[in-house]
Amino acid sequence: MNIFDIIGPVMIGPSSSHTAGACRLGGVVCKMADGDPVVEATIRLSGSFARTYRGHGTDRAILAGIMGYHSDSVEIRDAFHIAQERGLRYLFVPEDIPDAHPNTARITYTCRSGKSGIVEGASIGGGNIRITGIDGMEVSFTGENNTLLILHRDTPGVIASVTNLMYWHYSELNIGNFRLSRKERGGEALMTIELDELPPEELITDLKKLENVHNALLIRAV
Amino acid sequence: MLTYDTIRGLVEQAARENKKISEICLQDQAQQLEREPEDLFRQMDESFQVMVDSVQSGKKEGLHSTSGLTGGEGKKMADYADRGGSVMGDFMARATARALSVSNCNAAMGKIVATPTAGSCGILPGCLVSLYEDRTIDRRDIVLSIFTAGAFGIVIAQHASIAGAQGGCQAECGSASGMAAAAVVEAMGGTPQMCANALGMAIVNQMGLVCDPVAGLVEIPCVKRNASGTAIALCSADMALAGIDLKIPVDECIGAMKAVGDSMSPSLKETAGGGLAATETGRLLREKVFGKQ
Numbered sequence: 001m002n003i004f005d006i007i008g009p010v011m012i013g014p015s016s017s018h019t020a021g022a023c024r025l026g027g028v029v030c031k032m033a034d035g036d037p038v039v040e041a042t043i044r045l046s047g048s049f050a051r052t053y054r055g056h057g058t059d060r061a062i063l064a065g066i067m068g069y070h071s072d073s074v075e076i077r078d079a080f081h082i083a084q085e086r087g088l089r090y091l092f093v094p095e096d097i098p099d100a101h102p103n104t105a106r107i108t109y110t111c112r113s114g115k116s117g118i119v120e121g122a123s124i125g126g127g128n129i130r131i132t133g134i135d136g137m138e139v140s141f142t143g144e145n146n147t148l149l150i151l152h153r154d155t156p157g158v159i160a161s162v163t164n165l166m167y168w169h170y171s172e173l174n175i176g177n178f179r180l181s182r183k184e185r186g187g188e189a190l191m192t193i194e195l196d197e198l199p200p201e202e203l204i205t206d207l208k209k210l211e212n213v214h215n216a217l218l219i220r221a222v
Numbered sequence: 223m224l225t226y227d228t229i230r231g232l233v234e235q236a237a238r239e240n241k242k243i244s245e246i247c248l249q250d251q252a253q254q255l256e257r258e259p260e261d262l263f264r265q266m267d268e269s270f271q272v273m274v275d276s277v278q279s280g281k282k283e284g285l286h287s288t289s290g291l292t293g294g295e296g297k298k299m300a301d302y303a304d305r306g307g308s309v310m311g312d313f314m315a316r317a318t319a320r321a322l323s324v325s326n327c328n329a330a331m332g333k334i335v336a337t338p339t340a341g342s343c344g345i346l347p348g349c350l351v352s353l354y355e356d357r358t359i360d361r362r363d364i365v366l367s368i369f370t371a372g373a374f375g376i377v378i379a380q381h382a383s384i385a386g387a388q389g390g391c392q393a394e395c396g397s398a399s400g401m402a403a404a405a406v407v408e409a410m411g412g413t414p415q416m417c418a419n420a421l422g423m424a425i426v427n428q429m430g431l432v433c434d435p436v437a438g439l440v441e442i443p444c445v446k447r448n449a450s451g452t453a454i455a456l457c458s459a460d461m462a463l464a465g466i467d468l469k470i471p472v473d474e475c476i477g478a479m480k481a482v483g484d485s486m487s488p489s490l491k492e493t494a495g496g497g498l499a500a501t502e503t504g505r506l507l508r509e510k511v512f513g514k515q
Contacts, residue, residue, distance in 0.1 A: 006375035013328030055289040
């Protein structure tokens, strides 16, 4: 915990969990879309999110996040309008997700290119989030650290090629946490790598070039 | 490196180095975050500017919250203060007006600094923007004093809580008020021990306060609790500066606040199940905003 966790964040009100954290959840979708504009989003809200989202502007905050705005962007207030202008169709469905954290959102999205995906996560207080699912795969990261998401084919040698690349060419980076999830053997798999440092953009470019790596993304720390 | 384990530890360290608490905190945070002290100071100055701006945006004519439950309280109080003759005196009336305005700004989806939370975001600005605008204290001293507020806040967060859902309103507005009181004492030239005393007095004076927001929204009674939190902070700062001591050591006061929070019923911890939220009118207002559930 540092001084700016207590004096901060600078954010759009009214609630760090229901507004700022919600915006960050949407932001993960924006990252996953990776520059491809999201044209359709269905946002399932669970628990306290489902019951109080209107009064807290949770809906606008999630939309703003999907469109790439941050939790201190004044555009959050006008998110409905901006979404309409950008041709982003959205639907909010208040519906409890069993056993989920009280402030959970599951966002199903489609991009202009046709690419689609699902991000599920919870706003766990103070603007902090925990992402619990990506495209149906179980993950767990908070976004407190710089986090690499590497979507790849589940086949021998991929993890080694990723860590070797980091060891040989980005030796200043230290891995604080590593997790692998997959749907089935030999299918799609996802590496979640939390780093102590902010990696350079070139790392992402290099990772994407690796064999059997479908995509690589960086979710920056708060 | 500092551990932020106890308030007493911070006060003793400052005394050993013959420095302000904010100075040892700034130095330490620069080390921990591997950044230049001047860079951290600049970021804090930017946060202070957000506080100054949020006072103005919160009292705009016709501004109201997304739910429509609150709005205009800061403007009313500021107008009242401008007319003169407030019972509390001009300085206090204007300080509480600022706290209300910032809280209004928050409820209307404006930009604020969560200090330490969004629900209690009016208290530090209520105190510190008032020192800046009405007492013409040097901006540098005020911005520096926020590091003292933050250092004390870290200790509270580690040993008790700063979240209403965990410790009730005492944990949010109580902590904010204590942090603000300490910052005011430092900016007014008080000693590190006086800062600690002010923190303790503000916490003691809000101990037991429950978190009972109507409809679960950061509005009723949160907006007004930011005003009272500001008044308690300024009163505690003055008591500390007057040389009044704290009978129970401040770290024990923080421990007591934690114990009180732990023994509080869940219905009084941001669940909108008790207190004002459970009153007949509280429930009607909830229905008005969200419909029957």
